[in-house]
Amino acid sequence: MTVDEVVLLAAWQLLACVGLLLACIDIAVRRLPTPIVLATGGGLVAVVCVAAIVSRQPWVLANSLAAGGALAVVYLVLALLGGGLGMGDVRLAGLLGLVLGTGGWTVVLFGAVLPYLLALPSALARTWRGRGAEAQHLPFGPYLVAGALLAICVVNT
Numbered sequence: 001m002t003v004d005e006v007v008l009l010a011a012w013q014l015l016a017c018v019g020l021l022l023a024c025i026d027i028a029v030r031r032l033p034t035p036i037v038l039a040t041g042g043g044l045v046a047v048v049c050v051a052a053i054v055s056r057q058p059w060v061l062a063n064s065l066a067a068g069g070a071l072a073v074v075y076l077v078l079a080l081l082g083g084g085l086g087m088g089d090v091r092l093a094g095l096l097g098l099v100l101g102t103g104g105w106t107v108v109l110f111g112a113v114l115p116y117l118l119a120l121p122s123a124l125a126r127t128w129r130g131r132g133a134e135a136q137h138l139p140f141g142p143y144l145v146a147g148a149l150l151a152i153c154v155v156n157t
Contacts, residue, residue, distance in 0.1 A: 004055035008102050011047040012152065015099045019145035026141030032088030041095045048102060060102060067101025067108045068094045089140050096148040107155045114147030
């Protein structure tokens with residue numbers, strides 16, 4: 001394993017740890033705290049920057065930033081269209097895009113689609129169960145995190 005791969009593995013481990021925390025918070029209070037997401041984003045940008053410097057491949061950082069921005073914009077549009085996403089989900093999608101971008105655009109695509117596939121059974125069950133506000137609101141953060149982690153596992157195996 002090369003040094004840049006070890007650094008990127010550290011980024012994924014940071015994402016997994018913070019993602020677990022954010023998923024638990026989202027399930028409990030249906031919010032994704034901005035300070036945690038932004039602090040993690042800063043840390044991840046720093047780690048990806050170190051990986052780009054160590055590997056002497058600046059495209060790693062450029063790809064990561066582009067993927068983070070692309071996912072944030074897509075999720076912002078979905079949130080503004082009223083798809084049930086909140087701004088915390090938008091920020092988390094940008095954060096996940098930063099790390100997904102280190103694996104290439106196939107990983108980013110899988111990381112963008114898998115959360116919806118993972119959330120589908122729960123969303124259908126909530127729809128069939130009732131029509132109240134509680135039945136309709138689905139905390140999406142856990143699915144975003146699980147989709148990102150699953151994407152890197154599926155594409156890199």
